[in-house]
Amino acid sequence: MSYRKLNEDTGSPVQDLGSPVRHVWNTNLYQLQQEAPSPRPVACARQPPGCPPCYGREFHGTLAQREAAALLDQDGSFLVRRSSAADSDFYTLSLRFGGQVKHYKLYYDGQHYVKDKRFDSVRELVADGLVTLYIEEKAGAFVQQMPSVSSYEKSPYMTLNRLKRRAVIARSLRKSADDRPELSSTYSLLDAEREATQLPPAAAAAAAYDRPHNFRVHTFKGLNWCEFCGNFLWGFTAQGVKCEDCGFSAHSKCSEKVPCDCCPDLKQLRGVFGIDLTTLVKAHRSPRPFVVDKCVEEMERRGLEAEGLYRVSGFAEEIETLKMALDRDGEQTDMSPEVYDNINVIAGTLKLYLRLLPIPLITFDAHPALISAARTYAFATLAQCKCVEDQKKGIRDALTLLPPAHLGTLKYLMEHLGRVAERHSVNKMTSHNLSTVFAPTLMPPPRDLSKCVGLPGMTYEICALETMISHQREVFS
Structure with a gap:
């Protein structure tokens, strides 16, 4: 039957x-992002002297760690302070998460940052940081294993674009035949499509592509998922990388596993599915x-x-x-x-x-x-x-x-x-x-x-x- x-x-x-x-997408990390604590700025009752223009009411002036911890009463609450140490000349972001207060050196060069990611406001930086901390706490081991347990042949990218790739391969095979006069008159596009269908996945990729992806760190608008492992691209800025030639989106770690099969023709065929x-x-x-x-x-x-x-x-x-x-x-x-x-x-x-x-x-x-x-x-x-x-x-x-x-x-x-x-x-x-x-x-x-x-x-x-x-x-x- x-x-x-x-x-x-x-x-x-x-x-x-x-x-x-x-169904090719895994929503576990998306659900964790939804559960993460929200940023809660602790406003200073009276603006201290010498407040930098890049900060707002969350700046508390010179404050010791113990004093900052006393003001941060719930997960997600944060403030900006200047350390009370005599030799300090930097600003500190104090943040409560998981029942503990964490302190980070805070920098500003037109945008706020702690490490590599840049943000227009301290609140946006904290929101992104809380999501990352929460996911690392709840699913740290899972995140570390994502690139190694995923299969490219079974990835969302291959699943969603298999027929498109086959069509591109067929055009490539037909173009190769055009360069050989003895074949060009008898080798049709239909022949090329039939040949592309019969090629095993690895051979098909080699037949049409041998080009590395042009990955760049990217800030995705809306909600997006990694096309290699199928997991959510968490955070609010610089969530992953995107190929500037074909549009392949992935976590930074996952992108290292993607083979050299960039196909720029797919850039115009990203579609809606x-x-x-x-x-x-x-x-x-x-x-x-x-x-x-x-x-x-x-x-x-x-x-x-x-x-x-x-x-x-x-x-x-x-x-x-x-x-x-x-x-x-x-x-x-x-x-x-x-x-x-x-x-x-x-x-x-x-x-x-x-x-x-x-x-x-x-x-x-x-x-x-x-x-x-x-x-x-x-x-x-x-x-x-x-x-x-x-x-x-x-x-x-x-x-x-x-x-x-x-x-x-x-x-x-x-x-x-x-x-x-x-x-x-x-x-x-x-x-x-x-x-x-x-x-x-x-x-x-x-x-x-x-x-x-x-x-x-x-x-x-x-x-x-x-x-x-x-x-x-x-x-x-």
């Missing part, structure tokens, strides 16, 4: 077999990712009555081809029946886009609150109590935790799934069926949450999504 047939028979949502691409949703909509200045709009519009144009919509898998190769087209052509991508006659390819591409989001559409901040609302309703139902209104209110409250881009996209998607469910007599996809299919994609449980007692599979995630589909007007009002 084939994978595709098995999926049609079982309708299992846990492993979407319509695409070989799995696997990019943080908020970062993407800000870059495109749109309320939602255009991928969601295009796929939904095409499915509503010709697919609402297709039996098993979203449950039946499209062909993996066609889904990957459409993904590559959307990354390359953007909103101009042709998704008409003449090009993609199987509507399940469109549906599979939308699910793939949502599955590759580094932070799920329903974020880890909102997830526990939604589970709580669903669990309360489930227990009340067992007690034969009617409290659908309470559940809807709990879900509404949970959705306020979503960033605007996530909330707007979720509302648009739920409205679409509601229209799919309205035709369940034809397409066999009720709101429960749809929520069962989408729950693992939209609400993958945080790693620690999956260990909680009393979480039977994805029962509560399915319950929450079903409520959002069936009562979208009340939930999103």
